[in-house]
Every structure is written in structure tokens, then in C-alpha cells.
Amino acid sequence: MQPDLSVVFSSHGGELRSYLQRRLGDGHIASDLVQDTFLNVLERPETSIQDIRAYLYAIARNLLINHRKQEARRRTETCAPEALAEMAADQPSPEEVADSRLQLERIHALVRELPQRTQDIFALNRIDGLTHAQVARELRISESAVQKHLALAIAHMTHRLRAR
Known part of the structure; x- marks a missing residue:
């Protein structure tokens, strides 16, 4: 009822x-x-x-x-225009671009100080993205030799960057 x-x-x-x-x-x-x-x-x-x-x-x-x-x-979250200005831009600032170019030039200079064979191995591995085995096949050397050259390159660059 x-x-x-x-x-x-x-x-x-x-x-x-x-x-x-x-x-x-x-x-x-x-x-x-x-x-x-x-x-x-x-x-x-x-x-x-x-x-x-x-x-x-x-x-x-x-x-x-x-x-x-x-x-x-x-609900739609509103965002103040000031907050939008603080958000990270999709593109780097001109200062960041200039700084990145300087860093890249320093690294290129350090790589050019290495023996040619080490430069080639470093570029194939670190720039072209080849694995140690792929670099070894490409240059007809052992993987162990690739590892030794990369270790030499990294040690040289680390030492030179710390010295600055």
C-alpha cells in the first residue's frame, strides 16, 4: 500500500x-x-x-x-592563460637549440680526436644504432674488438669532458 x-x-x-x-x-x-x-x-x-x-x-x-x-x-577543467604560458612548448627555445648545437659540436670534436677505426665503430653503434654484432659483421671484426673500441671511445670522451 x-x-x-x-x-x-x-x-x-x-x-x-x-x-x-x-x-x-x-x-x-x-x-x-x-x-x-x-x-x-x-x-x-x-x-x-x-x-x-x-x-x-x-x-x-x-x-x-x-x-x-x-x-x-x-566537467571541463578550465585553465588560466597564465598557466598555459608556463606549459612546456613542443619546440625547444632558441637558447636550448643553441646550447644543443654547442654540445653536439663538442662531441663531434671529441669523436674526431679518436682513431679512424674507433670513429667508424662509434658512429655505427651510437649514431646508426647497430648492435655490436652488426658492427662486427659490417667491419669484418670480432664483437670483442667492437666492445674494446667503444670502451676506448667512451673513456676518451668521458675523460675529456671531465677535464673541461
């Missing part, structure tokens, strides 16, 4: 609104959800209700969950 909704509303409407307002922080939305809760009860007159208060809270909780999901879908 369906209870008299005006009595139920006057008995539970206020506490239901307080419950929703505490969770939402917005009295207007809480009032809307209370109305939706009672509309939900009205739309199901055939439902047998044992505990009307528990039933109202269950409906209100479900409406609250749905409301939060909808808000999350609708």
Missing part, C-alpha cells in the same frame, strides 16, 4: 535534503534531488514499501551517484 506522500514529505523531506546537501555542498541541487526522489516514488505506485525512510534514502543515494557521474562527464 502506497503511503500518503504529503505526510512522508513533511516527515522526511527536510532530513533528506540535509543529507544530500551535506554530500553535495549545494542546497539547490539537494532540493532538486529531493523532489526527484519523491517523483521516483510517485512513478512506481505498484511498489510495496516496508520502510519508507530507507526506501527514500536508497533512491536519494542513487540519484546522488547519478548526479555526480553526470557532473564528472560534463
Whole structure:
């Protein structure tokens, strides 16, 4: 049997609104959800209700969950123009480009100080991306020789970079 909704509303409407307002922080939305809760009860007159208060809270909780999901879908985060200016650009700054060129020139100079064979091995491995085995096949030398030349190149470059 369906209870008299005006009595139920006057008995539970206020506490239901307080419950929703505490969770939402917005009295207007809480009032809307209370109305939706009672509309939900009205739309199901055939439902047998044992505990009307528990039933109202269950409906209100479900409406609250749905409301939060909808808000999350609708939400678009705004960003202040100042924050956009601080974001990293896709392209390096002119200073970064100049610094990278200087570093690259230093490395090229250090590589040119190496014996020609070591330069070739270093370029094939570190620039062209060949594995030790591929460099060995390409130059018809052992993998061990490739490793020794690379170790020599790295030790030389590390020593020269630390000395600066």
C-alpha cells in the first residue's frame, strides 16, 4: 500500500535534503534531488514499501551517484592563460637549440680526436644504432674488438669532458 506522500514529505523531506546537501555542498541541487526522489516514488505506485525512510534514502543515494557521474562527464577543467604560458612548448627555445648545437659540436670534436677505426665503430653503434654484432659483421671484426673500441671511445670522451 502506497503511503500518503504529503505526510512522508513533511516527515522526511527536510532530513533528506540535509543529507544530500551535506554530500553535495549545494542546497539547490539537494532540493532538486529531493523532489526527484519523491517523483521516483510517485512513478512506481505498484511498489510495496516496508520502510519508507530507507526506501527514500536508497533512491536519494542513487540519484546522488547519478548526479555526480553526470557532473564528472560534463566537467571541463578550465585553465588560466597564465598557466598555459608556463606549459612546456613542443619546440625547444632558441637558447636550448643553441646550447644543443654547442654540445653536439663538442662531441663531434671529441669523436674526431679518436682513431679512424674507433670513429667508424662509434658512429655505427651510437649514431646508426647497430648492435655490436652488426658492427662486427659490417667491419669484418670480432664483437670483442667492437666492445674494446667503444670502451676506448667512451673513456676518451668521458675523460675529456671531465677535464673541461
